[in-house]
Amino acid sequence: MNGAWMAAKLLRAAATLLLAVTVVFIVLRLAGDPAEILFGDNVGEESLIRYRALWGLDQPLGVQYLLYLRSLLLGDFGLSSQSGASAWQLMMGRLPYTLQLGGVSLLLAVLIGIPAGVAAALARGSLTDRVVMLAAVSSFCIPNFVLGVVLILVFAEQFGWLPSHGTGGIWHLVLPALTLGTGWAGVLARFARSAMLEVLGQPYIRGARASGLTEGRVRWRHALPNAAIPLVTILGFMVGGLVAGAIVTESIFAWPGVGRLLVDSVKLRDLAVVQAIVLMVAATMVAANLVVDVLSAWLNPRLPAATGA
């Protein structure tokens, strides 16, 4: 791996993050006096003044910006206007649930979507291909909130087999994970199919066949690793967007994750918490992109990162 390339990527990631923070800062200041927004009407004038002094809100904007950066670096995202607890801690308390739900859903999606897509590509034009593709397009066109409600209706209300909301054992995970994973599986199946077909149409696949390599070797040692390159990108995108993707599902199933916290905080206009979650999502996305870049460079020696030059 090339050091300068890595440094440039890191710098770019840091720049994106800084840009995100700056945008949030500007938008927050545009929206009005942060002290008032954060505390609303439920504190007296005196505490507002104290808060302003505490946070340097009586200082010039530039200083405020630096103070803002400093507090973020120290992990201080402000206090929830609802509970008065630290926004950071509130968020971190919910994160494991989101990771649990998102992780299981993603695993489900990968295990179903990618093999289905590859199988469809290998049997292009066949009945399998057509069925898989119809299932794929249907599964990512069905919105989470529809699928979730249908699943609840059938499995929780009608048959009473599975719990419809909340957490608990593994059974509580089934419906939300199915809801969340279905759409992702559809997306992955389509991507896997087109990536695989793209590669299968390349001259080097014909070259491999022409040199008498077995079909298995052509498929699994030549085609699949090359098709994996674009799949890594889309997977990274999914991992980065995990929190956002789970928002609706968590709300339907009353799953106590970050997504639901976000929705509740938006409804109550609890800005400190919203801000913390927005920045966390941005950071996750940037980190996921970084991982994707490194993985792609490892998979694809043509990228500048992989070459020494």
Add this chain to the structure above:
Amino acid sequence: MDVALAVPPVTRVDTPPLLALWQITVDFAARGGGMVRVVHGIDLDIRPGETLGLVGESGSGKSVTCLAALRLLPAEAQIGGRIAFDGADIARMGAAQLQSLRGGRIAIVFQDPAAALNPTQTIGWQLRERLVRHQGLRGEALQAAAIAALARVGIADPAQRLEDYPHHLSGGMCQRAMIAMALTGKPSLLIADEPTTALDVTTQAQILALLRDLQRETGMAMVLVSHDLGVIAESCARVAVMYAGRIVEQGPTTEIFATPRHPYTRGLLDSLPRIDHVVARLAAMPGALPQPGRLPPGCSFAPRCDRARPACVANMPRLEMQGARALRCLHPHDGPPAPPGIVQMEPGADQQGVPMVEAQALGLRYAPRRLLGLFARGAAVQAVDGVSFTLHRGETLGLVGESGCGKSTVARMVAGLLTPSNGALRFAPERNAAPGVPAPRFAQLVFQDPLGALDPRQRIAAQIAEPLEIHRIGNAASRRAEVLRLLDAVGLDPALAEAFPHRLSGGQRQRVVLARALALRPPMLIADEPFSALDVSVQAQVIELLAELQAREALTLLFISHDLRVVRRICGRVAVMYAGRIVETAPAERLFGSPQHPYTQALLAAVPSPDLGARPSHQPLRGEPPSPLRPPPGCRFHPRCAMARPLCRVEAPALRELFQGQAVACHVAHGDA
């Protein structure tokens, strides 16, 4: 004949064939549904040890036939007929049998070597994989065999190259690696499908020589597929000419090239410009190649054939055997063609008058690419370095060289599309006569890629009129008249004025591009590889058109090309570029007749010629052009030069005039040739 040295003799007809094709047909699913037949019943025998050339222009079905023989076409393609290899029917083989045949006894190498290698695995990985498959090697023997395989195809430093990925290697190197892989199965038949088409001419000569050597060494048979008659003539003992999915003529190369009997074969040979002489006018076949699925009735060649009679349109003539030759024609030519009318190329310039363009020590340096403006990626590239020339009024100057030598960059600088980073360009005063809009009315650029050169969504007339419109010349009616005049001047039917570009053939599109370039009546044209995307038979038409326009309108022409044969036909004076510098410039007659620079000599020797007397007698130039990132010091040609002296390694030679008008940048050349 000394021909026998280069080419193995024709095998006797009675040897049983190694590969036999009987009535091969190939159909593809058409876009609009239904099937299109692209190969119409090919009969072909390849005998052990022989070299068969399969020649034809695009759409002739030559590559598809080869792929069909190995069942390498996509599953949608329907293959008819019988394919027998050594008596076994390939069409009936099971997967395992077929797989051990492919890359085993029959190997194939493809046109675009860089694309035919897996980009994410090293050369070594891919080579070892094939060695395991075909020779069952393991461990150290495997590694040793891999190294030996690369060494055998002339790759220097093989152990090192095994670790490289395909994108690290040049096209020529990739092709060598492909050939090494093809040889792992010790094939008795090698199919080479346009193996050198993507390569430069000196590299092409190396690869062809390598294939000939390997064939002599191993005694394998070879099918060489090419659109280039010269390549076929130099390598093959027997040749089959294909047109629109059929074989039209077949026989020993010497006979076919000496007395082509089919009008298409003869037309093809006549439309190919030669490097050693200039004919007064290339005999161009009219029209264009038919598209698959839209073949004319009867003989597919009839609409373009000057010997066609009513009977030709009624039925497709059959392929008749006549001794060693086969012919599909009702009224073939008899006897050898008339000798061409050879003319002298005049420099055609007004050497005394005001020069149109004077380039002085032109240089262009590309700054290194940067990431985030911080980290330089790679070094600066000096694409062009100290190029000086004068283009006289009415002259046709050819700028030749292999890819990456900087010739197109020079063209773009002269056209004003790039700004030189060093040196100066001086133009004739008329360029600055009308302030505001001088440059486009002075010189126009015509380039490759006839598809991209026209806006796909605008009618032909609108595109030709557009320059007039931009410069507010005339009104709608006068522009309309001008469009019709221009269409006529480039030999296009005025009915095409309202057509969209996709309805036009490649040759017609190139004519439209010429018409558009001439709309502002510029005194000068800059043509950058204007013909390289065209088939030979179509190319000849456009070459003649350009030559005619140049003479009629007294155009000054800067002509950029990698194809020395075309340059020979068009240009009065030629400048040869190598690695960003001009190494030799001379009047065409002198440059082609008595080249002085070692590189020019090698370049000329590398051009394959269909004329049987002109076979390459010496070793092709070794090595490859240097990377523009790290050009060698001193004379940039010295690592490849057979005449290099110690001085060449340190001091760059300047252009010296050796004869009247012939200047050479070489320490050694003295003009005693």
Add this chain to the structure above:
Amino acid sequence: MDQVTALAEAPPRRARYLGGKVLLGVAVAWLALMVVAALTAHMIVPFDYRATSLEARLLPPVGLGGEFPYLLGTDHLGRDILSRLLHSIQLSMAVALAGSLIGAGFGITLGFLAAHLRGVADSVCMALVDLQAAMPFMVVALGVLALFGNNFLLFIVVIGLHGWERYARLTRSLVLAEVEQGYVTALRGFRAPPLLIYRRHVLPNIAAALIVNFTLSFPEIILLESGLSFLGLGIQPPLTSLGNMLGFGRDYVADAWWLPIVPGVVIFITTLAMSLAGDALRDRLDSSLNL
């Protein structure tokens, strides 16, 4: 590469679905129905969509025990579901269309500017695009709504922001590729003014790809609108949209399942039909472009 070789190479990559042409026909017919419903909803509804009726609450659709004239039954306030559905379709479609147009207009303009100006302006535009792409849009939308509260106009603007970065990136790369084409070089050789090149030549040539992007992002916008409304953060009562019907309906899933299912099915079929039609359109445009 010649045509014959082209035929022998890469097979088409587009998805083919079970049902093929029939399915596509049904999809197009459904979309036409949706357009008609959206255009005429206010004229054809049998009831005022806000009219409540305490006697006719939670009636099932006709055929499932319900009775005329409440074809699709009634909700918890006794409002006619069919009437509400038609109005929801109208509003959802209108919001999605307005949003798409805003996003497309903004993104395409920015893409052209970035491609034309290059250099620093390009870098700034692309940094913004990267930033937007790095933020899942749902989170951005929620953040904006949290900050500024909810009102109809702001909601449309938020929806409109969705996907602008894809238009910008797509436009920029298409323009950059297009101006490398020979005909643009030739036009520049004629000193054609850039605006003429972009308007007369580049835009018509990249329009097909932009239209395809439009058809692909439209269903996403419908989903975004209905998702936010479902969460109670989008369209607010007394206005009604598909997502908002579903959001209120899910509380009754146990007793009156048709409340959430009817709008849910409409959303699903519409997005599916849109995707199928978009794919078919892309197929068409692609093959018309490749010679």
